[in-house]
Amino acid sequence: MKTIRQITMAALLTVAGNQIISAADGVVINHLGTSNTLVRVSNDARYVLFPVEESVDDATLRLLVDGKAERTFYVRLARNKADYYVPFDISAYKDKNIIFDVVTAQSRSSVREASDDACWKLISLSDTFDTSNTEKFRPAYHHTPLYGWMNDPNGMLYKDGTWHLYYQYNPYGSKWQNMTWGHSSSTDLINWTHHETAIEPDGLGSVFSGSCVVDSANTAGFGENAVIALYTSAGLNQMQSMAHSTDNGETFSIYPGNPIITLESEARDPNMFWNRETNEWNLLLAHALDHEMLIFTSPDLKEWTLQSAFGKGLGAQDGVWECPDLMQLPVDGSDEQKWVLICNLNPGGPFGGSATQYFVGDFDGKKFTADTDSEGNVPTKWMDYGKDHYATVSWCNAPDNRHTVIGWMSNWQYAAEVPTRQFRSANTLPRDISLFKGDDGQYYLSTVPSPETMALRDRMTVSAKGKSIGKNPVKFTLPTANDGICEIDLSLNAKKADKVTVTLSNSKGEKVDMTFNPGESTFTFDRTQSGITDFSHDFPAVVTAPTLRDSKLQSLRIFVDRSSIEVFDTEGNFVLTNLVFPNTPYTTLSVSAEEGKANLNSLEIYSIKTNNN
Ligand code: FRU
Numbered sequence: 001m002k003t004i005r006q007i008t009m010a011a012l013l014t015v016a017g018n019q020i021i022s023a024a025d026g027v028v029i030n031h032l033g034t035s036n037t038l039v040r041v042s043n044d045a046r047y048v049l050f051p052v053e054e055s056v057d058d059a060t061l062r063l064l065v066d067g068k069a070e071r072t073f074y075v076r077l078a079r080n081k082a083d084y085y086v087p088f089d090i091s092a093y094k095d096k097n098i099i100f101d102v103v104t105a106q107s108r109s110s111v112r113e114a115s116d117d118a119c120w121k122l123i124s125l126s127d128t129f130d131t132s133n134t135e136k137f138r139p140a141y142h143h144t145p146l147y148g149w150m151n152d153p154n155g156m157l158y159k160d161g162t163w164h165l166y167y168q169y170n171p172y173g174s175k176w177q178n179m180t181w182g183h184s185s186s187t188d189l190i191n192w193t194h195h196e197t198a199i200e201p202d203g204l205g206s207v208f209s210g211s212c213v214v215d216s217a218n219t220a221g222f223g224e225n226a227v228i229a230l231y232t233s234a235g236l237n238q239m240q241s242m243a244h245s246t247d248n249g250e251t252f253s254i255y256p257g258n259p260i261i262t263l264e265s266e267a268r269d270p271n272m273f274w275n276r277e278t279n280e281w282n283l284l285l286a287h288a289l290d291h292e293m294l295i296f297t298s299p300d301l302k303e304w305t306l307q308s309a310f311g312k313g314l315g316a317q318d319g320v321w322e323c324p325d326l327m328q329l330p331v332d333g334s335d336e337q338k339w340v341l342i343c344n345l346n347p348g349g350p351f352g353g354s355a356t357q358y359f360v361g362d363f364d365g366k367k368f369t370a371d372t373d374s375e376g377n378v379p380t381k382w383m384d385y386g387k388d389h390y391a392t393v394s395w396c397n398a399p400d401n402r403h404t405v406i407g408w409m410s411n412w413q414y415a416a417e418v419p420t421r422q423f424r425s426a427n428t429l430p431r432d433i434s435l436f437k438g439d440d441g442q443y444y445l446s447t448v449p450s451p452e453t454m455a456l457r458d459r460m461t462v463s464a465k466g467k468s469i470g471k472n473p474v475k476f477t478l479p480t481a482n483d484g485i486c487e488i489d490l491s492l493n494a495k496k497a498d499k500v501t502v503t504l505s506n507s508k509g510e511k512v513d514m515t516f517n518p519g520e521s522t523f524t525f526d527r528t529q530s531g532i533t534d535f536s537h538d539f540p541a542v543v544t545a546p547t548l549r550d551s552k553l554q555s556l557r558i559f560v561d562r563s564s565i566e567v568f569d570t571e572g573n574f575v576l577t578n579l580v581f582p583n584t585p586y587t588t589l590s591v592s593a594e595e596g597k598a599n600l601n602s603l604e605i606y607s608i609k610t611n612n613n
Contacts, residue, residue: 024124031115034108039100045125046091050075051082051118052173057105064099071201075172077119079106084421086148086172087129134422137563137581140485141456141610142409142426143192145182149174150425151415152323152391153406154209155181155229157249158398163189164249165406166198168209174424175416179206179234189430189452191611199243199252204259205235209269209323212249214397220301222246228301232268233259240270240285242302261304267294269323271393278365284324291317293324293343295368307366310341314370314378315357318348325393326363327403331435331443338435338443339363342383344391346412351543353413354390356383360435360443373442383445385545386525386577387411388564389428404450406430409564409577414536419581428577429453429559429566436572438548446572449557457487462605469500469598473590479607484585488558489604494518495552496596504560504586512580514567518552523574525567531582545574560586
């Protein structure tokens, strides 16, 4: 196991006025007042390790290199104790004078009091930073950052056999701040390699969500097949900026002419694509507070013309509209294609907080028109009926005409409070989407786990067929290896039963109930007794999906990782994504039926193969 080589805390005595301050080797602290301190560090280590205490406010750190302001960032510098450390890489500043000019948020009555803060003794230098997993709730086969906070996946791009996943990232703490594009990549959508951060904050602000395209015809002038990123620069206000990469998305150069789109009101999360029908670029921008998506066109990715706005008064209108996507999808079992506009919103989801709605309709390159129902209304449709599915958008340039999406597996209601520390938030499994026609004549999104997820299956630990199910639960053992991570594949026939419930439980009495109600055509997920739930009153929840089918048959693929459960209807009609924090892993699967007998047609449980433990 790698270890953090923290340079010894051997006291270095510095006299500042009449204060005597001790700090680690290579770190000199000068207090300038009750809330302003200079931290000088020697330049012969790779990292400065900053101690973080999550419950205190952010301190503002201005990095001065040879006296020049290089960048500003924010860290919850420890006042009483360090919950964990975050590394700041100073290797680019060899042979230079490095000072962090720190302004702390906490008010102090005297310099004496300010100098007592724990951080001044705990800031240290190191050549290494330990990123090995230290937490039981860190997923084993879902993508997570190595450390720090993650929210939206964004800028996802497939190129030359590699799936790139960029994401909203705070490298300096496990709560939202310092938005930067983190970067991971994968050749199989399952095993992820972590890369250096791709786009960092600059003078225009931090780097909010956006998208990438491959400019194969060199319309922007950065070269054939350059990767072009558009993102929101979030300073005092929000504006849209550009960056490009000529090394397949590894490093980006920020466009000197930024910002390239400015508006007089809050707009963010540019999502662009090449429109093959009109031979120009399209861009959607979330006009967040106005609850609409702005639609632009461009010949060269730099000059954008606003063509229309979609959404005022339609669908769920609460909170803010964020993270749009627009794509043409095939309708299963037909030659038909329809356009789908994805609109993430927060709050205002069906079960509180964040969720992803979508509109099905037509798009002529300039204007999106949503389909209406038989009464002439635009129906509100949800992509996932769990509480922990947000900011979902698709990969640009995916192979074989695939439409592959991934979401942020959390909810703004409590994302910063979940019981993890070293990292916060994971992504959903990747999913492939298409459309199907429901019994009501409406088009709905069909969501299935991407085919690559089949490779996760390791040993089949349970195989059962044709079991009659009644009131008394029929029990099966979940795999024990690797904290019980598994895939459960089952097919039920409710027959005469009113309800069939699949329960995952552990020896502490913690459980998750998943109930299929064929009469009401619903599927319900209850996590009120799932384990640790008290970190937020919004966490315990019972959520319900419409099965969109009048049928007694139900087939499911259920993916259990250390702190998440994703339930997919095998045919893609519905999906629910929910976090769970059991004190010990679930060990038992039980199936029971109410008011009559049901049948468990088949059950297969697989342990999971993973390199990412
Ligand atoms: C959505 C969002 C985006 C924004 C980003 C900032 O979760 O609010 O609208 O770009 O997060 O991190």
